[in-house]
Amino acid sequence: MASTVIPANRAPAPTPKLNYLNNGHTLKSWLLTTDHKRIAVLYLISVTAFFFLGGFFAMLIRLELLTPQGDLMQADTYNKVFTMHGIIMVFFFLIPVVPAVLGNFLVPLMIGAKDLAFPRINLLSWYLYIIGGILISHVMLTGGVDTGWTFYTPFSTEYTNTKIVEAGLAVFIAGFSSIFTGLNFIVTIHRMRAPGLTWDRLPLFIWSNYATSLVMVLGTPVVAITIVLVAVERLFHLGIFDPRLGGDPLLFQHLFWFYSHPAVYIMILPSMGVVSELIACFARKRVFGYKFVALSSVAIAVFGFLVWAHHMFVAGISLYAAMIFSFLSFSVGVPSAVKVFNWTATLYKGSISYATPMLYAFGFIGLFTMGGLTGLMLATIGIDVHVTDTYFVVAHFHYVMVGGVLMGYLGGMHFWWPKITGRMYPEAWAKLSALLVFVGFNLTFFPQFILGYVGMPRRYWQYPPEFQALNVLSTAGASILAAGYLLPMIYFVWSLRYGKIAGANPWHAAGLEWKTTSPPPTFNFDETPVVTWEAYNYDEIPPWERRAPVAR
Amino acid sequence: MSEHEEHTTHSQGFYLAIGIGLLVLTATTVGAAFVNLGPFNPIIALLIATIKATLVVLFFMHVKGASEKLTGAVVVSGFFFLAILLSLSLADYLTRSWR
Amino acid sequence: MHDSQSTTGPATTMEHEAHNPALRHHFADAQQQKNAASLGMWLFLVTEIMFFGGMFCAYLVYRLAHFNAFAAGSQQLNIWMGATNTAVLIVSSVTVVLAVKAAEAGKRKVLVGYLVVTVLLGMTFLVIKGFEYREKFEKHHVPGPTFNFTDKFDDNGKQIPVNPKEAELFFSLYFAMTGMHALHMIIGCGLFTVLAVLAWKGHYNPGYFTPIENAGLYWHLVDIIWIYLFPLLYLISRHS
Incomplete structure (x- = not known):
């Protein structure tokens, strides 16, 4: 097989008859597939299911908080509901969502490979995810867990009689799914790049997934062993965290947050990569300061491991350690700000088109900035002591995780939907949903900043009546947000049959993934591409393609 | 990257020598544990462990001389x-x- | 942040490799496949380091906090069984590396022989570990309701009071760490048993023995973890 040079930014041949979607129609051809694109679709379906399950629990929380009294449920039930919301959203949605769906689909395509390095391990990852998901659903249906998603000891080891071991096992298994995905990505990015695709030509989405994978590989094992230790403490009386034996419950928190703080970067980094792709395409410019944006991903991944104890400022850690961690926490702000400033600078004199993915990218930048800045407030010990475990914290991390991660994910889904399915989504409906999501999101979570600041604690099922007005606003926003999330479900499915045929490169975008057909053939490229151009070479695009076409 | 650069495997005698070295170090660290060296007991034990681990990583796991x-x-x-x-x-x- | 351009391997090698049944379709050539498998294994070993790292962290923190109890607990461990097991593991690491060498040279029977010896040594380790655990049961040093600890003596044979609860913490860590290590040994024995059968059937040749190499890497890492567990648990607290 000889390698040939595909000219940059030239549309290839029209859709072939055989692609990864119609290459086998049996259930077996899907469930035993090793094709990274099919596995991405499997993930897409399962992750979406867990998103709506987690969203269902979110709606229960918001409904309960509509009134000051506990009328929909009482404390016990409410504890289980917010715990399930947290566990499902964190471990079964936010952590896998962008890497396992978009990353799985795009990493080999973007680097000109036929597949990930270990296709069967990739499939194993999905099965581990599903086994974990089934286990957590089993826990949910047979009694639930009431510790919050953080499983803090000694409550989780000594006092609660809910299903900690089973839930822990579910998280443990899902964790290995995540480890294997990260391992697969790192090896793939090191070993499988097309000829000529050097590190400084890689798309920023690849850089950010690489950084994410580092965190997955280095961090997840620590939370895995921590969960094992909690389980053996419950099952075999090995009292590692037991204060009666002189064990330290705070050690659990140290080990837990050593993973779970970097896990926040597992969630946000891939979405940052998506936003870099979107900004470049819809501003028709190379991302400003490419190298800084690329390396800032790695910097965030590394710095992310140095800051975990800012979750423990009021828990009883030493004041001096708290000061060190506070200082280090600020350092993560630097590479994050590098990204935001560089995206903004990319827009300058760009030829901007307001397609739906770009709307989500704008939403991401604004909301992530708010989430990030309030994060710096919380890294300041004085403020953190005041607002710890209030709705201020809840609002902060929802701005990052929903306003950030989910905006990036939805932007990416709209952007690559034509590549994944070969069909365009309906632009007008998509814009409406983007608007609903943005408005609904802010209406839901901005009042929570105020609620937290004036003292409403998180994780309570009832609250003093003076907090009701803001809580009603928040619940109202949540219902708008829900509509904004349901709408894409409907029109994406609709577009599978009725959407306009997309063609190989509907956005006239740069990037190897657009140089193959939509949907791509099973082995991605008929001939291994040889890359001779830099990433985002939009200045080499012919003038009549300078603006990304936006469907009406 | 040439075809046969992988496998800097050494001779059988070399591996046996490393193995004997590791056993000698084990004997040394056990012996040192019976001597009261005050704060140096843990230091020596961990130093020897690190030497042993380094030998395993470099020679048994072939990190030294890897392509x-x-x-x-x-x-x-x-x-x-x-x-x-x-x-x-x-x-x-x-x-x-x-x- | 750069590695060798393994991906740029000349496409011409494809024609030679096309008949290699072990070459998976998505790799350009056997060298790329081998490099990918090796990197993947090393990354997995890193996850293992971090996995045990959580327990090493707990050990470090608690030993500093409850020094006397940890010393007293440590002195109750059987140093000779621990040392024997260390020696057994080191010998097994030598047989593993010789197995890899035999695989590279294409000596099938020698390879199978070394693999079998490795499995036997691994089982020896586990049996000795089992005797150690039995001793702990007999002395009521297993954490839980039956735990009982009164054995701290100074150099003159006089009993020194040690908080038995804190000693229970030491034994909790002892069982967690050695138990997790033993679990890895069991997995390793299973792995090598399968590989020995496959090697006997002639699955490996000088051009393809990556599974042997990677299982070897795993075994060496499990060895390294024990190389640290041994002094930390058995040795460093004998004089205190």
């Missing part, structure tokens, strides 16, 4: 992040009693 530096970088990064976990945790525990 690429990447393997070494992976190993070092593993221990680096472990060091972060240990040192920043201790940053808390060792300063708890300070006032």
Whole structure:
């Protein structure tokens, strides 16, 4: 097989008859597939299911908080509901969502490979995810867990009689799914790049997934062993965290947050990569300061491991350690700000088109900035002591995780939907949903900043009546947000049959993934591409393609 | 990257020599444990353990002489992040009693 | 942040490799496949380091906090069984590396022989570990309701009071760490048993023995973890 040079930014041949979607129609051809694109679709379906399950629990929380009294449920039930919301959203949605769906689909395509390095391990990852998901659903249906998603000891080891071991096992298994995905990505990015695709030509989405994978590989094992230790403490009386034996419950928190703080970067980094792709395409410019944006991903991944104890400022850690961690926490702000400033600078004199993915990218930048800045407030010990475990914290991390991660994910889904399915989504409906999501999101979570600041604690099922007005606003926003999330479900499915045929490169975008057909053939490229151009070479695009076409 | 650069395997005698070296080090560290060296007991024990681990990594796992530096970088990064976990945790525990 | 351009391997090698049944379709050539498998294994070993790292962290923190109890607990461990097991593991590491060498040279029977010896040594380790655990049960040193600890003596044979609860913490860590290590040994024995059968059937040749190499790497890492567990648990607290 000889390698040939595909000219940059030239549309290839029209859709072939055989692609990864119609290459086998049996259930077996899907469930035993090793094709990274099919596995991405499997993930897409399962992750979406867990998103709506987690969203269902979110709606229960918001409904309960509509009134000051506990009328929909009482404390016990409410504890289980917010715990399930947290566990499902964190471990079964936010952590896998962008890497396992978009990353799985795009990493080999973007680097000109036929597949990930270990296709069967990739499939194993999905099965581990599903086994974990089934286990957590089993826990949910047979009694639930009431510790919050953080499983803090000694409550989780000594006092609660809910299903900690089973839930822990579910998280443990899902964790290995995540480890294997990260391992697969790192090896793939090191070993499988097309000829000529050097590190400084890689798309920023690849850089950010690489950084994410580092965190997955280095961090997840620590939370895995921590969960094992909690389980053996419950099952075999090995009292590692037991204060009666002189064990330290705070050690659990140290080990837990050593993973779970970097896990926040597992969630946000891939979405940052998506936003870099979107900004470049819809501003028709190379991302400003490419190298800084690329390396800032790695910097965030590394710095992310140095800051975990800012979750423990009021828990009883030493004041001096708290000061060190506070200082280090600020350092993560630097590479994050590098990204935001560089995206903004990319827009300058760009030829901007307001397609739906770009709307989500704008939403991401604004909301992530708010989430990030309030994060710096919380890294300041004085403020953190005041607002710890209030709705201020809840609002902060929802701005990052929903306003950030989910905006990036939805932007990416709209952007690559034509590549994944070969069909365009309906632009007008998509814009409406983007608007609903943005408005609904802010209406839901901005009042929570105020609620937290004036003292409403998180994780309570009832609250003093003076907090009701803001809580009603928040619940109202949540219902708008829900509509904004349901709408894409409907029109994406609709577009599978009725959407306009997309063609190989509907956005006239740069990037190897657009140089193959939509949907791509099973082995991605008929001939291994040889890359001779830099990433985002939009200045080499012919003038009549300078603006990304936006469907009406 | 040439075809046969992988496998810097050594001779059988070399591996046996390393193995005997490891056994001697084990005997040394056990012997040292019976001598009261005060604060140096743990230091010597961990030093010998590190020498042994280094021998295993370099020669049995073929990191020394490997065709690429990447393997070494992976190993070092593993221990680096472990060091972060240990040192920043201790940053808390060792300063708890300070006032 | 750069590695050798393994991906740029000349496409011409494809024609030679096309008949290699072990070459998976998505790799350009056998060298790329081998490099990918090796990097993947090393990354997995890093996850293992971090996995045990959580327990090493707990050990470090608690030993500093409860030094006397940890010393007293440590002195109750059987140093000779621990040392024997260390020696057994080191010998097994030598047989593993010789197995890899035999695989590279294409000596099938020698390879199978070394693999079998490795499995036997691994089982020896586990049996000795089992005797150690039995001793702990007999002395009521297993954490839980039956735990009982009164054995701390100074150099003159006088009993020194040690908080038995804190000693229970030491034994909790002892069982967690050695138990997790033993679990890895069991997995390793299973792995090598399968590989020995496959090697006997002639699955490996000088051009393809990556599974042997990677299982060897795993075994060496489990060895290294024990190389640290041995002094930390058995040795460093004998004089205190």
